[in-house]
Structures are given as structure tokens and as C-alpha cells.
Amino acid sequence: MSRLTRFSVSLESDLLARFERLGRARGWTNRSEALRQVMREALVQEEWERDAEVVGTLTLVYDHHRRELHDRLTRTQHDHHAAVLATTHVHLDHDNCLEMIALRGRASLVKRVADELLATRGLKHGRLTLTTTGRRLG
Amino acid sequence: MSRLTRFSVSLESDLLARFERLGRARGWTNRSEALRQVMREALVQEEWERDAEVVGTLTLVYDHHRRELHDRLTRTQHDHHAAVLATTHVHLDHDNCLEMIALRGRASLVKRVADELLATRGLKHGRLTLTTTGRRLG
Amino acid sequence: MSRLTRFSVSLESDLLARFERLGRARGWTNRSEALRQVMREALVQEEWERDAEVVGTLTLVYDHHRRELHDRLTRTQHDHHAAVLATTHVHLDHDNCLEMIALRGRASLVKRVADELLATRGLKHGRLTLTTTGRRLG
Amino acid sequence: MSRLTRFSVSLESDLLARFERLGRARGWTNRSEALRQVMREALVQEEWERDAEVVGTLTLVYDHHRRELHDRLTRTQHDHHAAVLATTHVHLDHDNCLEMIALRGRASLVKRVADELLATRGLKHGRLTLTTTGRRLG
Numbered sequence: 001m002s003r004l005t006r007f008s009v010s011l012e013s014d015l016l017a018r019f020e021r022l023g024r025a026r027g028w029t030n031r032s033e034a035l036r037q038v039m040r041e042a043l044v045q046e047e048w049e050r051d052a053e054v055v056g057t058l059t060l061v062y063d064h065h066r067r068e069l070h071d072r073l074t075r076t077q078h079d080h081h082a083a084v085l086a087t088t089h090v091h092l093d094h095d096n097c098l099e100m101i102a103l104r105g106r107a108s109l110v111k112r113v114a115d116e117l118l119a120t121r122g123l124k125h126g127r128l129t130l131t132t133t134g135r136r137l138g
Numbered sequence: 139m140s141r142l143t144r145f146s147v148s149l150e151s152d153l154l155a156r157f158e159r160l161g162r163a164r165g166w167t168n169r170s171e172a173l174r175q176v177m178r179e180a181l182v183q184e185e186w187e188r189d190a191e192v193v194g195t196l197t198l199v200y201d202h203h204r205r206e207l208h209d210r211l212t213r214t215q216h217d218h219h220a221a222v223l224a225t226t227h228v229h230l231d232h233d234n235c236l237e238m239i240a241l242r243g244r245a246s247l248v249k250r251v252a253d254e255l256l257a258t259r260g261l262k263h264g265r266l267t268l269t270t271t272g273r274r275l276g
Numbered sequence: 277m278s279r280l281t282r283f284s285v286s287l288e289s290d291l292l293a294r295f296e297r298l299g300r301a302r303g304w305t306n307r308s309e310a311l312r313q314v315m316r317e318a319l320v321q322e323e324w325e326r327d328a329e330v331v332g333t334l335t336l337v338y339d340h341h342r343r344e345l346h347d348r349l350t351r352t353q354h355d356h357h358a359a360v361l362a363t364t365h366v367h368l369d370h371d372n373c374l375e376m377i378a379l380r381g382r383a384s385l386v387k388r389v390a391d392e393l394l395a396t397r398g399l400k401h402g403r404l405t406l407t408t409t410g411r412r413l414g
Numbered sequence: 415m416s417r418l419t420r421f422s423v424s425l426e427s428d429l430l431a432r433f434e435r436l437g438r439a440r441g442w443t444n445r446s447e448a449l450r451q452v453m454r455e456a457l458v459q460e461e462w463e464r465d466a467e468v469v470g471t472l473t474l475v476y477d478h479h480r481r482e483l484h485d486r487l488t489r490t491q492h493d494h495h496a497a498v499l500a501t502t503h504v505h506l507d508h509d510n511c512l513e514m515i516a517l518r519g520r521a522s523l524v525k526r527v528a529d530e531l532l533a534t535r536g537l538k539h540g541r542l543t544l545t546t547t548g549r550r551l552g
Contacts, residue, residue, distance in 0.1 A: 005154050008146035009170050011177075016143050018274055019177045022184050027533025032147050038176040039149075039157045044539050046160050055506065057473045057514050061548045088502040090516050092469065096548030100471050100514040102504050119441025123451075124551045125458050129543045134475045134510030136156055137538045165395025182401050193368065195376050197333045199410045226364040228378050230331065234410030238333050238376040240366050257303025262413045263320050267405045272337045272372030275400045281430050284422035285446050287453075292419050294550055295453045298460050308423050314452040315425075315433045322436050412432055 044132045048107045055085075055133050056110040058101040058117060061125045065095060069122045076120070077101065080113045096124070104133065182270045186245045193223075193271050194248040196239040196255060199263045203233060207260045214258070215239065218251045234262070242271065320408045324383045331361075331409050332386040334377040334393060336402045341371060345398045352396070353377065356389045372400070380409065458546045462521045469499075469547050470524040472515040472531060474540045479509060483536045490534070491515065494527045510538070518547065 023034030047054050062069055077084045085102040092098050101117070103110045107130075114128040161172030185192050200207055215222045223240040230236050239255070241248045245268075252266040299310030323330050338345055353360045361378040368374050377393070379386045383406075390404040437448030461468050476483055491498045499516040506512050515531070517524045521544075528542040 003151045004148045005151045006148045010142045010144045013141045013143045018181055029535050033535055038180050040539055042176050043156055055512055059471045059543045059545050061545050086502055086504045088500055090500045092547055098516055102512055121443045121447055124548045125454055125546050127543050129473045129541050131473050131475050132539050133506055134538045167397045171397055178401055193374055195335045197405045197407050199407050224364055224366045226362055228362045230409055236331055236378055240374055259305045259309055262410045263316055263408050265405050267335045267403050269335050269337050270401050271368055272400045279427045280424045281427045282424045286418045286420045289417045289419045294457055314456050318452050319432055
């Protein structure tokens with residue numbers, strides 16, 4: 001946790017009042033917390049745009065009866081083992097599996113590994129979620 | 139323009155420094171302006187989620203040689219004339235047209251009119267952009 | 277309009293049935309139209325990713341009493357007149373204006389012009405919508 | 415895996431050629447696989463819109479030194495244990511943790527549980543990813 005800075009700011013009263021109502025609705029505990037949230041969201045987007053070191057989580061859904069699919073996913077993850085932090089496998093029902101894969105590296109590398117996994121034939125659905133290492137978000 | 143409120147806030151120094159760098163990169167002129175931008179973005183999203191009165195702009199691309207398509211777009215807009223503020227037509231080349239349609243009303247109505255226009259057979263591309271009447275964003 | 281190609285394809289029956297229900301709900305008139313829509317959406321995204329020539333529409337909301345804002349928007353558009361196809365101005369109420377600006381050029385140029393306009397101090401909201409020249413979408 | 419249906423479809427030659435190039439670039443192995451991918455993406459979106467039973471994965475980044483934060487996240491997950499399928503915790507560095515939480519239930523429930531977790535004071539970043547149980551995507 002980093003040192004706090006106290007500063008003052010002038011904003012339109014209406015804008016501030018509406019933003020505070022929104023913060024309460026979302027459960028943000030106070031004005032500082034609400035500002036932190038929207039500032040961090042903007043910063044995470046920017047880390048991905050300038051190809052900084054980031055974390056991404058890849059969500060995949062597939063039918064595990066397609067054995068070659070599961071094997072190929074595992075092989076691709078091993079090919080990029082330095083970028084794969086962890087993988088969790090959830091049995092959704094008799095046929096369907098969910099896999100959550102945590103990836104870390106420069107944004108362009110994380111996207112490339114994700115694209116390679118997303119191209120696996122037979123996936124039902126897959127999506128990369130962009131997040132952060134947390135280092136630069138005090 | 140509404141009255142200004144001055145208040146002070148405590149934030150992690152690192153977070154603040156990074157947010158200010160981002161603001162400079164995007165051309166936001168100072169700390170207050172940068173905070174305003176991210177607060178407003180959150181508020182516009184929330185107007186759409188709670189079905190407030192909003193403004194949307196619909197962007198359509200199509201081949202104007204398909205006469206029935208242009209006629210149907212015009213008819214649908216007339217059916218909802220109270221929600222359609224203005225339409226601009228741009229000739230992109232010999233075949234292709236761009237149409238920008240400004241819509242206003244409750245979020246659910248704007249989405250319904252947009253969906254009806256987007257379902258017009260033969261469109262090459264279409265997308266609804268969510269924005270605001272500006273009234274509640276001081 | 278380009279020549280049609282007829283081809284056959286094998287898909288899981290359940291997937292096809294569900295996709296056709298979705299298409300009917302959205303008003304797509306038949307199976308070919310529904311496939312066209314989802315194929316085009318993927319292609320428009322790809323045009324932007326590989327920096328092809330594209331069309332973008334920029335939606336801005338602001339208070340026109342801030343005269344310097346309106347002047348700066350106009351000036352920036354003139355600076356990039358080759359990229360600005362058309363601008364429509366809508367009076368939302370006594371204070372608020374909506375501006376829809378059609379931009380054309382390589383994706384990176386359209387984004388840069390949009391970013392410059394979005395950085396104008398005092399805007400209430402702004403958003404760039406990604407669309408296509410239509411040329412490569414038969 | 416469901417039974418296959420074979421059918422034929424007519425599409426503009428240019429559109430088809432471009433879509434196949436895109437499919438090759440993304441590693442989709444053939445025309446059927448490429449069509450499956452874009453159809454499924456549209457269907458997953460629709461499951462969330464009509465509040466069907468869905469799967470979501472929640473990605474959180476936080477500083478684990480804030481003990482009350484970790485405790486509150488755990489407590490909230492237990493409060494909704496029927497919706498939480500699995501949680502994976504990754505140590506990103508000395509300070510930062512990544513948590514990937516798999517949620518299942520009607521779309522509105524999954525969103526509510528995610529919102530409650532996302533409102534935890536002190537999170538650095540969090541995002542809900544929308545996916546599917548896979549049941550209706552043959």
C-alpha cells in the first residue's frame with residue numbers, strides 16, 4: 001500500500017451528487033473509494049493499450065469428450081509455460097467443462113497465447129479478460 | 139453549467155501520479171478535468187442501465203442500390219418519428235452509404251427502435267452508440 | 277452487390293436451431309441473412325485491428341454556452357478536413373448539443389482525430405463508433 | 415455432441431472469401447468451424463440478455479495485506495455458496511493476488527453476486543466475464 005496524498009478538487013455540484021449516488025448504489029464506501037475505482041479502470045485499459053506487463057484470465061467452455069481438444073489445450077499451455085500462471089478446471093455437467101487460465105506477460109504476448117488457445121477446434125466459447133499485475137495501481 | 143463544489147480527497151500517491159500521466163497523454167487539461175471524464179463515463183453507463191431518458195446514435199452502412207432497404211429504413215424512422223431527432227446521410231462511394239441517426243427517449247425505447255432498424259435486411263453494418271442528454275451531467 | 281456463392285456446411289443441429297431462433301428474435305429474415313450479420317461483425321472488427329481504411333462516427337455531447345469549446349471542436353475538424361466527411365449538430369435542449377461526426381481514413385488516423393476531439397476540455401460525453409467503408413463487405 | 419445437420423446457403427462471394435481469410439488468420443480450421451465460432455458468440459450474448467442459466471468468471475486483483483478485504487471476499491462467497499463453483503488464488507508478487515471465481519446461475523443472480531464481490535473496498539481491479547454452461551451450444 002502506498003502513501004496517501006491529500007488534495008482538493010473543484011467539480012460541478014450536480015456531477016458530484018450524481019456520482020456519489022452511483023457509488024452508493026454500487027456499494028463503494030465513500031467518495032475516495034468511488035474515485036479510485038473509476039481511475040483504476042482507466043489505468044488498466046491503458047496498460048493493455050501501451051503493451052505493458054499485464055495479467056489476463058482466459059475463460060474456456062468445451063465438451064471434454066473431445067479428447068483431442070483437451071490434449072491440445074494442455075499442449076499449448078505447456079508451450080507457453082512461462083506465461084501460464086495457473087489453470088483451474090471445473091466440471092459443469094456430464095459433458096461440459098469450464099477452464100480458467102491465468103496468464104501473465106506483456107499485453108501482446110498474453111493476447112497471442114490467448115488467441116492460440118481460442119483457436120482450438122471445438123471450443124464452445126472462450127473469452128480473454130484484461131486485468132493487471134496490480135503493481136502500478138497503488 | 140452548474141455551481142462548483144470544492145472538496146478534498148485522499149488517494150494513494152502512486153495511483154494519482156499514474157492517473158495524471160494518463161490524463162496528460164489523453165490531452166485532459168488538469169486533474170479536475172481528468173476526474174470529470176472518468177466520472178461521466180460511469181454515469182452515462184448507469185443512465186442506460188436504469189432506463190433513464192438517453193440519447194443514442196445509430197450508425198448504419200449499406201448499399202443504396204438496394205432501393206427497398208433505403209425505403210424501409212425511412213419508413214421505420216417515420217414510424218418512430220418522436221424518437222428520431224435527426225438523420226445524416228453520407229455518400230461513401232458509388233455504392234455505399236453511411237447513415238447516422240440521432241435517437242432520444244428512454245433507454246429501452248431507443249434500443250427497440252435501433253433493433254428494428256438494425257434488423258433491416260441487407261445492411262452491411264450497424265451499431266448503436268450509447269450517450270446522454272447531458273442534463274444530469276453538470 | 278457481388279455475385280452469390282452457394283455452398284453447403286455441416287453444423288450441430290442444436291446449434292443451428294438455437295441460432296435460427298435468435299435470428300428470428302432479432303428480425304433477421306432467414307438463415308443466410310443471419311449468417312451474413314455475424315460474419316460481417318467479425319470482419320468489421322478485423323478491419324480496425326489491421327489498420328485498414330475504415331469509417332468511424334464520433335458522438336459528442338456538450339454545453340454550447342461554452343463558446344471556446346465549440347470553436348475548438350470546429351478548428352480541430354478543419355485541421356483534419358480530409359478525414360471529416362460530415363458533421364451533424366442537434367440541439368438537445370437550451371444548453372446541450374449533440375454532434376455526430378463521420379470520419380474516414382486508416383483506422384489509426386481515425387482514432388487519432390477522434391482522440392484529439394475527445395480531449396476537448398468541457399465535453400460532457402463522447403464516444404467513437406467503429407464501422408466500415410462497406411467496400412470489402414459484399 | 416449433437417447430431418450434425420447438412421444444409422446449403424448462398425452468400426456473396428466477396429464476403430465469403432474475406433471471412434475465410436479471417437478464419438485462417440485466427441486459426442479456425444475450416445469454414446464450418448469459423449461459422450460455429452461467430453454463431454456461438456451471438457448465442458452467448460443472448461443467454462445473458464434473456465436471463466438464462468449461465469456461467470460467469472470473476473477476475474479480481476488485490477493486495478492480500480489488507481486482511482479484512484480477503485476475509486470479506488471469502489465471506490461473500492460463502493453467503494452465495496450455491497452460485498460459486500470454484501475459486502483459484504494466484505500469488506502475483508509479494509503484495510498482489512489474483513483471484514478467479516467461477517459462478518453459475520441465472521444471469522441476474524451471477525451479476526448480483528459479482529457486483530457484491532466487486533464492491534469490496536480496496537480491490538485494485540475486478541471484472542466479470544460472461545460465458546455459458548455449454549448446454550445449449552451443441
